[in-house]
Amino acid sequence: MWVWFHKLGSPKYFWGFSQRLLPWLGALTALSFLAGLALALVFSPPDYEQGETVRIMYIHVPAAMMSMLVYVVMAVAGAILLIWRMKMAEMVAAASAPVGASFTLLALITGSLWGKPMWGTWWAWDARLTSELILLFLYLGYMALYNAIEDRRSAGRAAAVLALVGVINIPIIHYSVEWWNTLHQGPTTQGVRVAGSIHPSMRWPLFTMMIAFNLFYALVLLKRVRCLILQNEKDSAWVRELVSEK
Amino acid sequence: MSLSEFLAMGGYAAYVWPVYIIAAVELNANLVIPWQV
Numbered sequence: 001m002w003v004w005f006h007k008l009g010s011p012k013y014f015w016g017f018s019q020r021l022l023p024w025l026g027a028l029t030a031l032s033f034l035a036g037l038a039l040a041l042v043f044s045p046p047d048y049e050q051g052e053t054v055r056i057m058y059i060h061v062p063a064a065m066m067s068m069l070v071y072v073v074m075a076v077a078g079a080i081l082l083i084w085r086m087k088m089a090e091m092v093a094a095a096s097a098p099v100g101a102s103f104t105l106l107a108l109i110t111g112s113l114w115g116k117p118m119w120g121t122w123w124a125w126d127a128r129l130t131s132e133l134i135l136l137f138l139y140l141g142y143m144a145l146y147n148a149i150e151d152r153r154s155a156g157r158a159a160a161v162l163a164l165v166g167v168i169n170i171p172i173i174h175y176s177v178e179w180w181n182t183l184h185q186g187p188t189t190q191g192v193r194v195a196g197s198i199h200p201s202m203r204w205p206l207f208t209m210m211i212a213f214n215l216f217y218a219l220v221l222l223k224r225v226r227c228l229i230l231q232n233e234k235d236s237a238w239v240r241e242l243v244s245e246k
Numbered sequence: 247m248s249l250s251e252f253l254a255m256g257g258y259a260a261y262v263w264p265v266y267i268i269a270a271v272e273l274n275a276n277l278v279i280p281w282q283v
Contacts, residue, residue: 041266052256059269102272110265117261216273223280 009086011229012238018222025219032212039205047202056114058205062213064107067135068170070100070217074142075167078160088225090156091232093163094146095224099217101139108132119183127176128184131169138166152232 007013040058047054077093080086111129112122123129142159149155177186198206233239255262 037266046256051258052262053258055255055262056265059265063269099276102276106269106272109268113261113265117258216276220276220280223277227280 009088011088011091011233011236014088015226015229015242018226022219022222025215025222029212029215029219032208032215036205036209036212039208044202044205050118053114053117054202056110057202058209060107060110060114061206062210063103063110064132065210066213066217067100067104067107067132068173069214070096070103071135071138071163071167071170074100074163078163081156081160082164087232090152090160091225091228092221093160094156095221095228097139097142097146099220099224101136101143103213103217104132104136104139108136115183124183126182126184127180128173128182131173131176134169135166135173138162138169142166 008017036058040055044055044058046052074093074096077089077096080089081093108129111132115124116122142162145162146155146159149158176182177184230239230243253259253263
């Protein structure tokens, strides 16, 4: 496992590995989205209180979960970069930032569209919503900082520090509904068990959509990292050979 | 359930469908943009 992890640190090995993985990952992502959408829109029942608006949950909750998970991935990659100076860790963090930002934006927009019919307002400065908005600013700040510094090595390190400092916001988002009196409801899911108070008829569609969102992130991450490898390793012999072959 | 009932989403179509449309647009943009870099 450790040897394999070390091998992944090589851009050339990662390129070959991701090449083989991408078609399978693409097919699995498409299948899980199709199953998730069918379950969410057709087979799951309306909620006894919220009616059909509960179907917003099948997009909102996975997007919110991914917004936090992607930031944790960025922070871990940032730590690996600072400790072991692994080039691939910098690329993983840089490739994750735009995807994480779009998940966060999606969580905020869908939350707003859910909030209006249920709470009577598009937005409230409550702890969960505000901390999620701060997460979006952290993503934007990471991307701005990474692209503002010309020297790639310094840019990667500065952005890694920001990712590590900002990760303190993740437990604040997660526990905000327990620590403060918020308009936002309590936790929908409890860790990976996807339990909470959800009936199985809604739990399985939600679980399927969560898997689909995770696979989607892995798919886009691989593709973005491959783009960064081509950019960063353009002077190496194997990339020149690869480009000349195509 | 008829198609019109399904599309009406119990009177909440104006909130439910935009969520799925925005999600589809955002996820597809994420998928397509790296391919074009």
